[in-house]
Amino acid sequence: MKDPLGRLVAHDLRGTMPPEAEGVALVLHGGGERGYGPMPWWEGPVVRMRPFARAIERRAGGQLAVVRLKNRYFGWNGIEETPLADARWALDRIHDRYAGLPIALIGHSMGGRVVTHLAGEPGVTTVVALAPWVEDGDPRPGRPGLKVLLMHGVNDGTTDPRRTEALGEVLRGQGADVTWRPVEGDGHSMLRHPLTWHREVAEFVAASLLT
Template sequence: MKDPLGRLVTHDLRGTMPASPEGVALVIHGGGEKGYGPMPWWEGPVLRMWPFARAIERAAGDRLAVVRLKNRYHGWNGDEQTPLVDARWALERIRSRYAGLPLALIGHSMGGRVVTHLAGEPGVRAIAALAPWVEPGDPRPGRPGLDVLLMHGLLDRTTDPRRTQVLGEELRARGADVTWRPVEGEGHAMLRHAATWHREVADFVTTALLPRPEVTQLGS
């Protein structure tokens, strides 16, 4: 596919694809309100999500497939919702390879908006929305059985942590199991306390997707 300037623009997936995982984590980067410029793998919003994928991989080993999505374009682009189209394409590819496995969706900023849209998709067990872009008219597909992690830096001036907190209340009212995690002293880029973000997301995803080993109680 080419943009109006004749440049090749594609969506793409990269990650670890073990033969027999127990679940799949799809990591989705951010962007902006508008923009049809191509989004290469080395662009800042894309690179920002690589440590999250690595943290999940380290925590889960080969028990999870961990896949990063690269969108075609930088922007949300109004009613076209181009990153949402790209994420649905990614889900189709994942389901064709790993049919029936539970899914966790992890997204930052615009990617956080994407994962809240897709929370009602078949197989989605958990979403982690990090400093998400929240709009009042967007869907709120909370339901029993859905695990939600909402993290937001309290110094964020790009997206609003107050809206994220309200989103959590709305999803919880619809039956979702919501964890609201404000991050003191953090802005939008998630860099000041990067290790905290990476660790908590990895813990959340592995807990949501992987069954815990049974504990055998010793008799007296």
């Protein structure tokens, strides 16, 4: 596939896919408002999510498939919503291999915006949004049975923790089981207390998918 500048770009999945998995965790990276620059695996937003995948793998003890998606582009890109298209492509691959298994979506920043859009997709039972980009007018597909973890650094200057907390109230009002977790002293990059982020996400995902 070629981007608007004629460069070859591709989305991709990496991770562990055991044949006897009991559930699937799909990990989504962040980005920006606009940008058609290709996203290699070594780009910062992509690398930032690798420890989350590893923490989930360790906590689940091989019982979960844990895969990371690399988007084609850096940006959300307006009405094109390119990371949403990439995430839906990834979900199709997951359904092909693990039909009927529960799915957890874990996303940071722009990836957090993606997971809230896709919370109503077939098979999705768990949503983890880390410092999510929350916009007025975005879908809020909360429902009974949906398990949601919202984590946000209190000192985040890129996305607004107050919007994330308000999102949780909306989803809770629709019947979702919402956990709101502000992280004191941390910012958007989740670097001040990384072990807190990794541990709590891994515990939440494993408990949600392996019950």
